[in-house]
Amino acid sequence: MDEIRLARIALTWLVEPGNRAxxxxxxxxxxxxxxxxxCAGDVTDQRLRTTVAARLAAGDPWQVAGTAAEVTERLGxxxxxxxxxxxPAQVGHLERLTLAHAERRVDQETxxxxxxxxxxxxxxxxxxxxxxxxxxxxxxxxxxQHVATGIGYGLADRGWTVVSGGAFGVDAAAHRxxxxxxxxxxxxxxxxxxxxxxxxxxxxxxxxxxxxxxxxEWLPGADPLRPRFLIRNxxxxxxxxxTVLVEAAARSGATxxxxxxxxxNRPSMVVPGPVTSAMSVGAHELLRExxxxxxxxxxxxxxxxxxxxxxxxAPPARGPARPEDDLDDESVLVLExxxxxxxxxxxxxxxxxxxxxxxxxxxxxxxxxxxLLVRRDDGYALPEPGRRPAPGxxx
Amino acid sequence: MDEIRLARIALTWLVEPGNRAxxxxxxxxxxxxxxxxxCAGDVTDQRLRTTVAARLAAGDPWQVAGTAAEVTERLGxxxxxxxxxxxPAQVGHLERLTLAHAERRVDQETxxxxxxxxxxxxxxxxxxxxxxxxxxxxxxxxxxQHVATGIGYGLADRGWTVVSGGAFGVDAAAHRxxxxxxxxxxxxxxxxxxxxxxxxxxxxxxxxxxxxxxxxEWLPGADPLRPRFLIRNxxxxxxxxxTVLVEAAARSGATxxxxxxxxxNRPSMVVPGPVTSAMSVGAHELLRExxxxxxxxxxxxxxxxxxxxxxxxAPPARGPARPEDDLDDESVLVLExxxxxxxxxxxxxxxxxxxxxxxxxxxxxxxxxxxLLVRRDDGYALPEPGRRPAPGxxx
Numbered sequence: 092m093d094e095i096r097l098a099r100i101a102l103t104w105l106v107e108p109g110n111r112a113x114x115x116x117x118x119x120x121x122x123x124x125x126x127x128x129x130c131a132g133d134v135t136d137q138r139l140r141t142t143v144a145a146r147l148a149a150g151d152p153w154q155v156a157g158t159a160a161e162v163t164e165r166l167g168x169x170x171x172x173x174x175x176x177x178x179p180a181q182v183g184h185l186e187r188l189t190l191a192h193a194e195r196r197v198d199q200e201t202x203x204x205x206x207x208x209x210x211x212x213x214x215x216x217x218x219x220x221x222x223x224x225x226x227x228x229x230x231x232x233x234x235x236q237h238v239a240t241g242i243g244y245g246l247a248d249r250g251w252t253v254v255s256g257g258a259f260g261v262d263a264a265a266h267r268x269x270x271x272x273x274x275x276x277x278x279x280x281x282x283x284x285x286x287x288x289x290x291x292x293x294x295x296x297x298x299x300x301x302x303x304x305x306x307x308e309w310l311p312g313a314d315p316l317r318p319r320f321l322i323r324n325x326x327x328x329x330x331x332x333x334t335v336l337v338e339a340a341a342r343s344g345a346t347x348x349x350x351x352x353x354x355x356n357r358p359s360m361v362v363p364g365p366v367t368s369a370m371s372v373g374a375h376e377l378l379r380e381x382x383x384x385x386x387x388x389x390x391x392x393x394x395x396x397x398x399x400x401x402x403x404x405a406p407p408a409r410g411p412a413r414p415e416d417d418l419d420d421e422s423v424l425v426l427e428x429x430x431x432x433x434x435x436x437x438x439x440x441x442x443x444x445x446x447x448x449x450x451x452x453x454x455x456x457x458x459x460x461x462x463l464l465v466r467r468d469d470g471y472a473l474p475e476p477g478r479r480p481a482p483g484x485x486x
Numbered sequence: 487m488d489e490i491r492l493a494r495i496a497l498t499w500l501v502e503p504g505n506r507a508x509x510x511x512x513x514x515x516x517x518x519x520x521x522x523x524x525c526a527g528d529v530t531d532q533r534l535r536t537t538v539a540a541r542l543a544a545g546d547p548w549q550v551a552g553t554a555a556e557v558t559e560r561l562g563x564x565x566x567x568x569x570x571x572x573x574p575a576q577v578g579h580l581e582r583l584t585l586a587h588a589e590r591r592v593d594q595e596t597x598x599x600x601x602x603x604x605x606x607x608x609x610x611x612x613x614x615x616x617x618x619x620x621x622x623x624x625x626x627x628x629x630x631q632h633v634a635t636g637i638g639y640g641l642a643d644r645g646w647t648v649v650s651g652g653a654f655g656v657d658a659a660a661h662r663x664x665x666x667x668x669x670x671x672x673x674x675x676x677x678x679x680x681x682x683x684x685x686x687x688x689x690x691x692x693x694x695x696x697x698x699x700x701x702x703e704w705l706p707g708a709d710p711l712r713p714r715f716l717i718r719n720x721x722x723x724x725x726x727x728x729t730v731l732v733e734a735a736a737r738s739g740a741t742x743x744x745x746x747x748x749x750x751n752r753p754s755m756v757v758p759g760p761v762t763s764a765m766s767v768g769a770h771e772l773l774r775e776x777x778x779x780x781x782x783x784x785x786x787x788x789x790x791x792x793x794x795x796x797x798x799x800a801p802p803a804r805g806p807a808r809p810e811d812d813l814d815d816e817s818v819l820v821l822e823x824x825x826x827x828x829x830x831x832x833x834x835x836x837x838x839x840x841x842x843x844x845x846x847x848x849x850x851x852x853x854x855x856x857x858l859l860v861r862r863d864d865g866y867a868l869p870e871p872g873r874r875p876a877p878g879x880x881x
Contacts, residue, residue: 107840141842149837196815234760316838317822363758363770365629366783375758378773378781386773386781388761420591427712442544443711445502447536 101152114202211304227261227337235338245390247274333358339373434470496547509597622656630733640785642669728753734768829865
């Protein structure tokens with residue numbers, strides 16, 4: 092493996108991914124020289140210097156990188172870097188990401204990844220080019236899992252890659268939906284690609300590695316430490332054309348992914364749920380707080396947000412078509428004036444409808460022709476139930 | 487009864503409420519002269535002239551009004567007009583209401599009512615001054631009824647009058663919730679106050695008449711004709727400080743009430759529901775189409791919209807308080823680096839957290855004091871489940 096790639100691995104090991112100072116160093120001096128400067132303590136950032144010093148006490152970065160490269164190859168995985176054709180360029184937008192109220196370090200350290208480990212046969216850039224993230228609670232309800240599975244299926248069925256985090260609940264449901272559609276799905280992990288977490292999803296990860304991709308910005312063997320999930324979430328938001336949140340409790344990690352998508356100006360979509368469900372509190376709060384978070388109820392709405400203009404547009408919600416739909420205003424008034432039971436003469440109907448008799452007679456005749464009213468000896472009446480014309484079949 | 491009041495009754499009988507031409511005539515000439523001009527055919531609007539002529543063929547307006555006045559008194563009801571102190575002035579805002587895409591007559595004829603019939607002991611203006619409309623589907627699900635009852639209860643409990651249409655489903659649930667709280671509720675009917683519709687809600691209407699108000703702009707004896715429900719809905723929207731939609735199918739009458747509230751620039755609130763429910767399609771469509779339609783999940787959000795500034799404000803959604811919440815960033819990193827099982831020494835924890843050893847030791851000592859980490863012979867470990875400090879009780 093060449094020096095640049097090894098340096099990127101070493102840098103990823105030396106400082107947790109997302110560090111802005113390291114990303115800037117790499118941009119300024121290239122990975123190899125950036126690594127050299129960091130190891131020499133040749134950086135202004137005091138905190139970064141002490142972090143690196145603590146890490147260096149645990150091992151030699153070049154040696155760690157060399158071992159990681161070997162392990163990667165042995166696993167049948169590969170390293171993808173910005174130097175490669177398959178690098179998903181859109182994660183570079185993280186360079187400009189700034190989160191509102193970013194007080195915690197994980198909310199400040201949101202620089203692009205330096206490299207990505209990949210398991211699976213697809214070209215990474217191609218797989219992510221037309222992709223949607225579906226994220227949500229690990230403790231999803233049956234409703235959330237049902238909706239996530241449906242969205243995963245529907246997106247994959249329309250040729251979109253479904254990206255998620257491989258967790259229990261919504262993540263797993265979205266991945267499964269995509270797999271069931273025979274589509275492509277990508278799990279972005281917060282640990283090494285050799286030990287996808289949680290182990291309870293091992294069978295699912297095996298299917299994903301076969302039909303899609305497992306990716307991670309951490310070295311093989313890396314633990315799924317808790318802060319890493321949040322660090323990872325920025326990649327889910329940045330790698331995709333849009334993010335859909337299915338179920339989230341207040342203050343959950345999934346809402347953080349959506350906030351990152353919002354900060355990136357990517358389509359940020361939220362599926363509502365029952366207000367009686369604690370698992371939808373985070374979803375509803377996002378919809379209330381962020382005018383640009385878009386309420387979606389299913390795949391057609393999602394495609395409307397991420398799809399190409401003019402294609403994949405959602406039809407407006409409508410009830411079943413009825414013959415009355417095409418009536419003019421005055422006919423509607425006459426029809427609405429007919430009694431539920433019994434019949435009424437044209438004069439009374441005209442008065443009820445607020446129309447003159449001549450107009451009313453003309454409309455009555457048309458309504459009779461359409462089968463919407465019946466003329467009887469004692470006047471006009473509504474047809475018996477079951478004898479009304481079928482929806483969509485006027486006349 | 488004086489001439490002006492009788493003229494208002496006669497006008498209401500002569501032309502369906504909401505007619506803009508009639509409302510303008512009354513504004514210009516007063517009710518008595520407006521009635522005289524209409525009866526004499528002394529109006530420019532051809533359609534109005536023929537409507538009036540058809541009505542006049544069915545009876546004499548002054549006589550009809552006199553009879554209605556007698557019936558009103560016999561019922562123990564009363565007529566309230568703009569000349570009365572208890573007239574709810576806010577319905578006058580309907581004068582400026584214009585609906586987008588108003589093609590049907592019911593969407594154009596949205597002028598203020600000329601008078602209102604009232605059954606019940608409360609002062610009408612006072613009852614409606616601090617009121618919220620809660621509307622929704624007649625075919626509400628158990629979820630919708632549960633939510634509407636809760637909102638009705640919560641609003642009434644906070645001293646707000648709950649206004650609705652007395653229909654099955656959401657309307658009835660909202661009324662019942664308010665009654666159960668021992669609060670005030672108002673049913674705005676689309677027929678005479680002597681025969682509230684639907685008859686299946688008769689017991690409910692009796693309770694409302696006793697503890698709240700039944701009101702209508704139609705003469706006693708008037709039928710609940712279908713167009714009247716839409717005409718009535720504008721009064722529900724205009725009489726209240728805001729409207730909440732709980733459940734609505736696509737293209738339902740309840741969505742029309744909310745559209746009227748939106749057009750009046752009143753707080754227009756929508757409760758979301760499961761996207762798998764046909765009964766929430768209309769609600770979600772409104773939230774998608776109207777940026778000023780506000781998603782609400784319960785009474786605190788509703789009060790935030792309609793309440794006086796500074797009072798009745800909703801707290802942000804939060805999970806239960808945890809001792810970790812008040813930790814600084816570096817302590818969080820150390821805490822998150824502790825292994826799920828077993829213990830780790832300070833050097834390893836420092837490296838995992840990306841901190842220098844001295845900082846890590848300081849944070850470890852504090853975390854130990856807070857009971858969030860335990861110091862053992864083999865290093866620092868998470869406390870056993872059940873031995874962690876209780877939420878909200880740091881230290």
